Amino acid sequence: MNAERLTTLAKLFGTWLERFLAAGIVAGIIAYGISSATELVRMNWHETATFYELIYRVLLMVIGIELVRTLLTHSLEAILELLAFVVARKTFKADVDALDIFLCALAFVALLAARHYFLRQGQGILFRSEPSK
Numbered sequence: 001m002n003a004e005r006l007t008t009l010a011k012l013f014g015t016w017l018e019r020f021l022a023a024g025i026v027a028g029i030i031a032y033g034i035s036s037a038t039e040l041v042r043m044n045w046h047e048t049a050t051f052y053e054l055i056y057r058v059l060l061m062v063i064g065i066e067l068v069r070t071l072l073t074h075s076l077e078a079i080l081e082l083l084a085f086v087v088a089r090k091t092f093k094a095d096v097d098a099l100d101i102f103l104c105a106l107a108f109v110a111l112l113a114a115r116h117y118f119l120r121q122g123q124g125i126l127f128r129s130e131p132s133k
Contacts, residue, residue: 018071019072022071025064025068025071029061032057036061040057049094062085063082069081076118077119080115088108090104
């Protein structure tokens with residue numbers, strides 16, 4: 001087996017493995033969403049903590065969706081958006097102190113700067129499974 005064929009097979013295997021992992025993550029997101037909906041219905045909506053719990057769970061599902069998008073597209077834009085949602089979710093945690101909020105704000109500014117600097121029209125793909133034409 002020559003090196004070129006082995007490389008092609010490895011890339012194909014990697015692509016299908018990523019798709020399999022993405023499908024598993026989607027299944028987990030759906031299961032978590034259904035479980036969260038039933039849990040949130042039972043919670044006391046007169047408390048502010050319930051609303052924060054809703055936001056926290058929604059952001060976790062969005063992070064999962066962005067992770068799937070990152071696995072399938074390999075785009076820098078998807079990675080930056082995934083990181084932005086991770087920073088946003090960290091900011092909403094109940095035990096966050098002022099330093100953490102400040103660091104989250106700096107991280108968000110860095111993500112915006114990276115998006116502005118690295119993503120211009122038509123850019124953003126880190127690598128592709130198949131060669132571009």
